[in-house]
Amino acid sequence: MTLRKGEKMTISIQEHMAIDVCPGPIKPIKQISDYFPRFPRGLPAAVGRSSALRSAVSQPSVSPAEAPREEDEDVDHLFGAYGTTPAEQPAKHQAPEEVVDPEGYESDDCTTLGTLDFSLLYDQENNALHCTINKAKGLKPMDHNGLADPYVKLHLLPGASKANKLRTKTLHNTLNPTWNETLTYYGITDEDMIRKTLRISVCDEDKFRHNEFIGETRIPLKKLKPNQTKNFSICLEKQLPIDKTEDKSLEERGRILISLKYSSQKQGLLVGIIRCAHLAAMDANGYSDPYVKTYLKPDEDKKSKHKTAVKKKTLNPEFNEEFCYEIKHGDLAKKTLEVTVWDYDIGKSNDFIGGVVLGINAKGERLKHWFDCLKNKDKKIERWHTLTNELPGAVLSD
Numbered sequence: 001m002t003l004r005k006g007e008k009m010t011i012s013i014q015e016h017m018a019i020d021v022c023p024g025p026i027k028p029i030k031q032i033s034d035y036f037p038r039f040p041r042g043l044p045a046a047v048g049r050s051s052a053l054r055s056a057v058s059q060p061s062v063s064p065a066e067a068p069r070e071e072d073e074d075v076d077h078l079f080g081a082y083g084t085t086p087a088e089q090p091a092k093h094q095a096p097e098e099v100v101d102p103e104g105y106e107s108d109d110c111t112t113l114g115t116l117d118f119s120l121l122y123d124q125e126n127n128a129l130h131c132t133i134n135k136a137k138g139l140k141p142m143d144h145n146g147l148a149d150p151y152v153k154l155h156l157l158p159g160a161s162k163a164n165k166l167r168t169k170t171l172h173n174t175l176n177p178t179w180n181e182t183l184t185y186y187g188i189t190d191e192d193m194i195r196k197t198l199r200i201s202v203c204d205e206d207k208f209r210h211n212e213f214i215g216e217t218r219i220p221l222k223k224l225k226p227n228q229t230k231n232f233s234i235c236l237e238k239q240l241p242i243d244k245t246e247d248k249s250l251e252e253r254g255r256i257l258i259s260l261k262y263s264s265q266k267q268g269l270l271v272g273i274i275r276c277a278h279l280a281a282m283d284a285n286g287y288s289d290p291y292v293k294t295y296l297k298p299d300e301d302k303k304s305k306h307k308t309a310v311k312k313k314t315l316n317p318e319f320n321e322e323f324c325y326e327i328k329h330g331d332l333a334k335k336t337l338e339v340t341v342w343d344y345d346i347g348k349s350n351d352f353i354g355g356v357v358l359g360i361n362a363k364g365e366r367l368k369h370w371f372d373c374l375k376n377k378d379k380k381i382e383r384w385h386t387l388t389n390e391l392p393g394a395v396l397s398d
Contacts, residue, residue: 113215113236114139114175116152116202120219122193124226127384129185131198133168135178136236142204142212147173149206150214154183155199156192156278157218159252164278170205186277186316187255187384189365193221202236213239253354253387254279254315256292258339259322260358260373261380268326269296269373271337273308274382275318282343282351287313289344290353296325297336310344332374333360341387354387 117134133152142148151170164185171177201216215236224230259272273292282288289312296304304325311317327335336359343351358370369383 112140113238114202115233115235116200116215116217117231117233118200119229119231120198120224121229122188122221122224122226124190127186127188129188129198129221130182131166131184131200132182133179133200135176135180136202137176139175139177139202139236140214141175142206142214143173145173148175148204148214149173150175150177150202151205152179152181153201153203154185155201156185157197157199159196159278164254186275187257187386189384191365193224193226196221201239216240253389254341255384256339256341256356256387257382257384258356258358258369259380259382260337260369262329262332262373262377263324264329264378266324266326267328268324269332269337270322270324270380271306271339272322272380272382273319273339275316275320276341276387277316277384279315279317279341279387280353281315282353283313283345285313287315288351288353289313290315290317290341291344292319292321293340293342294323295338296327297338329374329377335359336361337370339385352389354389356385356387358385 114136115138116136119132119134121130121132122128123130131154136150136152139148139150149170149172152168154164154166156164166183166185168179168181168183171179198219198221199216200219202214204212204214206212216239217232217234217236218240219232255277257274257276259270259274261270261272262268263270271294273294276290276292279288279290289310291310292308294304294306299305306323308319308321311319336357338355338357340355341353343353345351356366358366360367360370362370365383366385369381369385372381
């Protein structure tokens with residue numbers, strides 16, 4: 001179409017839409033990273049910054065003779081950061097070495113699961129491990145309101161988890177709970193401090209579903225020194241698998257505190273059943289109804305049986321009962337004391353929880369306890385012993 005001088009070109013709406021809709025071939029949009037050079041991973045920060053700035057800024061025109069020399073300088077500069085010793089590199093290109101403090105390093109688990117502050121104390125004289133749970137910070141939100149209802153569980157590994165589980169109270173609607181609770185394991189021996197590990201788990205209580213796991217940490221007890229409190233502030237970790245390969249033939253079923261004394265006045269052996277700790281749960285409610293039986297064997301007349309009262313719905317019963325076996329001191333060396341713990345059931349046979357045998361044929365602490373009793377007349381000697389699910393040579397029937 002020919003336009004006269006002074007006339008404006010008119011465009012129909014169809015032509016206008018066609019121009020807007022079909023502007024021509026579509027070119028890819030540049031990414032912001034296209035404007036910055038890519039360097040090998042681990043390039044020193046000083047080199048990366050200077051090279052990036054030099055590439056981003058438009059360079060003035062140079063003669064063909066000068067261009068290769070600048071490229072050579074850049075290549076030498078880049079490879080010099082890797083291939084030369086610190087003495088050969090120019091001072092301005094040396095980057096300070098970063099030293100990571102393992103104690104202060106925050107992992108992904110630390111930032112997402114939270115941290116836990118607690119302290120541990122091994123009371124060697126009283127065979128007790130005191131675990132003080134202070135507070136947690138920055139816990140992972142577990143509920144729809146962005147908060148959690150946290151509590152802390154303790155387990156001693158290896159061992160039956162139900163038998164030695166302790167827990168704090170639950171604090172509601174918080175990601176930064178403060179408990180300041182002390183939970184105590186009784187009957188902890190020096191041997192336990194060498195081979196056992198304390199597992200500390202933080203969980204979220206849920207009334208309508210199963211409680212949810214947040215994070216955990218594990219402390220080998222051999223890290224603790226007797227009678228010295230050690231403080232910890234540790235990042236929680238994801239749940240770790242529990243070693244299932246441990247020998248189950250002599251599974252631990254709890255602890256029992258027994259006192260022995262040969263009384264010259266009564267001409268007999270006084271056996272005290274003081275208390276049990278962390279017994280295995282035998283009932284559906286997660287508890288047991290424990291009682292203790294003692295025998296002095298061999299027992300031809302079957303008159304040596306003594307039995308404590310039943311303590312209802314507990315895994316940590318206190319009995320404080322004492323039995324007397326009339327026997328000459330010289331005959332004790334030929335005898336064996338068998339102590340068994342049972343769970344009382346109505347309408348069916350009682351369940352065996354665990355037992356221990358003291359005598360001249362025993363080993364370790366069991367032998368030492370018996371020997372100390374024979375050696376020290378009229379002196380009461382108390383010792384904690386581990387209950388196992390098997391007693392060699394014993395007939396386990398109630």
